[in-house]
Amino acid sequence: MTGIVLDIDDTLYDRQKLISDAAGEVLGITFDEQQRRRFVDEFYRCSDSNLARLERGEITTVESNSWRYGTVMEMFGLGDINAGHRAAELYLSMQSSMAVSPLLSATLDRISVIDDVILGIITAGQAGHQWSKFDRLGLDRWVDRDRTIVAGEVGYTKPDVRIFEMMEDRLGLTPENLWMVGDSMKHDIIGAAGARWHTIWFDRRGSSSDISGVSYRPDFTVHSEDELCDALCSVCVTNIPLT
Ligand SMILES: [Mg+2]
Incomplete structure (x- = not known):
């Protein structure tokens, strides 16, 4: 057996495609492959910071993703926490097409x-x-x-x-x-x-x-x-x- x-x-x-597509749409930009990979790498790195709180139910998935999107957008000078929140909401709705x-x-x-x-x-x-x-x-x-x-x-x-x-x-x-x-x-x-x-x-x-x-x-x-x-x-x- x-x-x-x-x-x-x-x-x-392919979750990473949804993640970068949602960010690109909110920011009104099209990532090239290198930018997309860097954005997704940083987004995933941020997960280590709040996954435990998420799994304990202390924060929601949208709250966690809003913070992650906002943090990475600020890191690259692309947006702020508000844009991060919009991307997290869009990402959630895009998951219906997964x-x-x-x-x-x-x-x-x-x-x-x-x-x-x-x-x-x-x-x-x-x-x-x-x-x-x-x-x-x-x-x-x-x-x-x-x-x-x-x-x-x-x-x-x-x-x-x-x-x-x-x-x-x-x-x-x-x-x-x-x-x-x-x-x-x-x-x-x-x-x-x-x-x-x-x-x-x-x-x-x-x-x-x-x-x-x-x-x-x-x-x-x-x-x-x-x-x-x-x-x-x-x-x-x-x-x-x-x-
Ligand atoms: Mg996985």
């Missing part, structure tokens, strides 16, 4: 029906917000709700090894049979490695800064959804029946 545990944000859908890509959907369709493969999800963030993403993305097509752990509900978050051990109990599997799939080296991959799981790192942002000082190397590092789907199929290959 193989357990494949997925992160949601920037793993199952979707799992046809390619990734087809791969999940394929691997989720394999008898010896179980899928799970571990996601960071505030519970209501993450469950609404779960519903909007239609993730119950592939993952049971009781095999989904939202950090905001359990009192600790990635990379805390306890959240991975909780998933081991939920799936009834041991580390050597478990794979974590996520975009964050610091949270998804280092956390899972600490629990002695196998790992697939989806380096969607090409974030070499994410691995500075990190000696651990994931089992797979992929840079596109094509490569991610190939890696998922490789992990399952011994479990996929011959047709």
Whole structure:
């Protein structure tokens, strides 16, 4: 039996595009690729400052994102906290259009029906917000709700090894049979490695800064959804029946 545990944000859908699109629209600018990457990198860096408060329910997702947008806009001289708040509201409304890509959907369709493969999800963030993403993305097509752990509900978050051990109990599997799939080296991959799981790192942002000082190397590092789907199929290959 193989357990494949997925992160949601920037793993199952392209969150960073929504983040930069909302900022660009509010500011009336079009980022070039380098600007977009710098903006998103700083936006994600800000998350470390208030994720714990968000998951404890002390601030809302919109409050957290307003602060993050405002901080990054001020950093680059593009806007202020008011513009940040407008971007956070727009980002929230744009999330209604989020979707799992046809390619990734087809791969999940394929691997989720394999008898010896179980899928799970571990996601960071505030519970209501993450469950609404779960519903909007239609993730119950592939993952049971009781095999989904939202950090905001359990009192600790990635990379805390306890959240991975909780998933081991939920799936009834041991580390050597478990794979974590996520975009964050610091949270998804280092956390899972600490629990002695196998790992697939989806380096969607090409974030070499994410691995500075990190000696651990994931089992797979992929840079596109094509490569991610190939890696998922490789992990399952011994479990996929011959047709
Ligand atoms: Mg993520």
